[in-house]
Amino acid sequence: MTPASQKKERQESIVITGTSRGIGLQLVEKYVNCGWRVFGCSRGPSEVKHKSYTHFELDVADEPAVVKMFGEVRKSGAPLYALLNNAGSASMNHVLTTPVATMEKLWRVNVLGTMICCREAAKQMVLRRRGRIVNFGSVAVVYALEGEAVYVATKAAVEAFTRVVARELGDYGVTVNAISPNPVKTDLIAGVPAAKMTALVNRQSIKRYGEFKDIMQALDYLLHPDTDFTTGQIIYLGGP
Amino acid sequence: MASHERLKSLLMECVREYAEQAGVQVKIDENTPLLGADSAVDSLGLVMIVTGFEAKVNETFDSGIVLANESAMSMRRSPFRSVAALTEYAGQLLREAKAA
Numbered sequence: 001m002t003p004a005s006q007k008k009e010r011q012e013s014i015v016i017t018g019t020s021r022g023i024g025l026q027l028v029e030k031y032v033n034c035g036w037r038v039f040g041c042s043r044g045p046s047e048v049k050h051k052s053y054t055h056f057e058l059d060v061a062d063e064p065a066v067v068k069m070f071g072e073v074r075k076s077g078a079p080l081y082a083l084l085n086n087a088g089s090a091s092m093n094h095v096l097t098t099p100v101a102t103m104e105k106l107w108r109v110n111v112l113g114t115m116i117c118c119r120e121a122a123k124q125m126v127l128r129r130r131g132r133i134v135n136f137g138s139v140a141v142v143y144a145l146e147g148e149a150v151y152v153a154t155k156a157a158v159e160a161f162t163r164v165v166a167r168e169l170g171d172y173g174v175t176v177n178a179i180s181p182n183p184v185k186t187d188l189i190a191g192v193p194a195a196k197m198t199a200l201v202n203r204q205s206i207k208r209y210g211e212f213k214d215i216m217q218a219l220d221y222l223l224h225p226d227t228d229f230t231t232g233q234i235i236y237l238g239g240p
Numbered sequence: 241m242a243s244h245e246r247l248k249s250l251l252m253e254c255v256r257e258y259a260e261q262a263g264v265q266v267k268i269d270e271n272t273p274l275l276g277a278d279s280a281v282d283s284l285g286l287v288m289i290v291t292g293f294e295a296k297v298n299e300t301f302d303s304g305i306v307l308a309n310e311s312a313m314s315m316r317r318s319p320f321r322s323v324a325a326l327t328e329y330a331g332q333l334l335r336e337a338k339a340a
Contacts, residue, residue: 067304074299123291171284 013037013078015070017060017117018087020044022186026212027084027219028053037078041069042087060087060113070120082132082223083121085114085158092192095149103150110154115161118176122169129173132223135162137180142240143203147196155180159234166232175231179218182238184210205239214238247334248327250300254292255323258285270324286320297330305333 014031018024019040025048031038032050039054040046046055054072058065073080089109091102114135125131138155140148159178166176182204183189183197201207214237221227222235252268258281259266266272266280273279274286281289294307307330312319319329 063306064304067306071298071304074295123295126288127292127295 011035011037011078012081013039013073013076014082014084015039015041015073015080015117015121016084016086017041017113019048019055020046023181023184023212023215024084024086027086027216030216037076039069039073039076041066059108060117061108063116066113066116066120070117070124074124079128080121080124080131083117083134084219085117085133085135087113088136088155090148090151090189092147093150094147098150103153106150106154107157110151111157111161114158118161118165122165122174125174126169126172131169131172131174132227133165133169133174133176134219134222135159135176135178137162137178137234139180139182139204139236139238139240141180142236143200145200162234163232170231173228175222175228177222177231178234179215179222180234180236181215182210182236184212184215201238208238210237244327244331246300247297247330248323250296251289251293251323251327251330254289254296255281257292258289268323270322270327272323273321274323274326275318275321290320290326293326293330297334301334303334303337305330305337307333 014036016024016027016031016038017040019028020042024040024042028038028040028048032048032052037052039056041056041058041060043057043059045057048055056069058069060066087109089106091106093102118133118135121131121133135158137159138152140152141156141159145152159180162176162178169176183200189197201209218235218237222230248270255266255268255272259268262285264280274281274289290307294305298304312329319325
């Protein structure tokens with residue numbers, strides 16, 4: 001039985017970032033329909049209207065806003081079990097023509113946002129000696145993907161951060177892992193030329209686009225209550 | 241408004257919980273050191289005490305303070321050095337949050 005399909009005796013909560021569209025939106029729909037208490041956030045509103053879903057309009061790098069959101073989670077009465085740090089931003093550009101502002105923007109969303117959400121979630125999880133944190137990296141890190149130096153640098157930071165935090169929380173019943181998806185057809189890659197995407201997919205061990213079910217299967221494993229000995233791992237979907 | 245005594249009581253509760261879990265003997269009063277050679281609390285213990293205290297404060301006073309913030313880290317004398325100092329620091333953060 002997987003966490004997504006598991007009916008719980010006591011409802012626990014899950015926080016998902018970047019839920020207004022793409023994979024984050026699909027994750028919200030999946031988990032609310034399986035009986036989880038879900039909290040999500042994005043810079044804009046959410047189209048999800050469900051009694052078990054609460055949406056926060058915020059920037060994940062805005063520390064006071066994130067602290068407030070996790071305060072609301074704590075007050076909900078549904079103990080926090082999992083955090084999915086899905087929010088992310090991408091940019092494709094040669095380093096010679098990349099504005100500093102691009103690096104700052106991606107660093108804030110991808111790294112700072114992940115760090116603040118991890119910290120606030122872990123504060124609740126360690127007190128219960130129970131929790132699952134899943135960050136999102138990218139296969140672009142292992143490919144050292146040219147044209148994405150800034151994006152790759154931020155995702156490499158997320159993956160390194162994941163490994164260290166896994167060690168820091170290991171004694172408290174909290175696992176910390178990362179899923180690093182291969183290209184999935186979402187808005188994140190909408191502006192990338194088709195030829196480049198095909199070349200990228202052909203570098204994978206399994207040469208096809210990723211699908212939502214691939215991510216969901218990895219999450220089902222990582223979030224399962226019995227998966228308490230897998231931590232600090234980076235799962236490259238499609239194979240590096 | 242958060243009373244000093246209420247905050248101190250919450251913090252001492254956290255130190256007590258830590259001592260029980262860690263199996264260490266700690267004389268708990270406002271002079272109890274939380275840092276340094278005289279402290280019975282190790283570095284991870286301090287992390288747990290601060291985390292637990294922050295949660296209790298935010299729950300009790302419906303606030304959203306973060307104890308381990310930049311200001312705390314840059315102070316000449318650490319606000320985490322003793323029960324009295326951390327109690328005073330939490331009270332200060334609550335007052336600042338209310339005034340903001």
